[in-house]
């Protein structure tokens with residue numbers, strides 16, 4: 073029988089679990105699970121502080137925060153021609169927000185990205 077390592081909750085020692093069958097007369101009643109250091113008896117296996125028990129994974133890969141894809145617009149992309157307020161007609165380009173003529177390569181603080189048309 074292999075030694076089962078525990079960290080005893082009663083004596084706090086790294087210890088070994090002593091597993092002994094319990095009998096009531098000739099009838100096996102279960103097992104007694106005791107600490108070999110201090111003799112503390114555990115009510116059942118769920119209480120046994122196994123050293124190598126499979127601990128529930130606290131961090132699962134699927135729970136790992138996904139690296140948010142931050143869409144970083146460079147300043148070069150805040151051009152009027154990418155702005156939803158940008159209006160082009162055959163003669164002038166203008167900003168519908170400011171009501172003024174703009175250049176396609178202008179930038180402004182009120183830049184709002186033009187929604188990408190759904191194809």
Ligand SMILES: [Zn+2]
Pocket residue numbers: 080081082083084085087107108109110111112
């Ligand atoms: Zn103990």
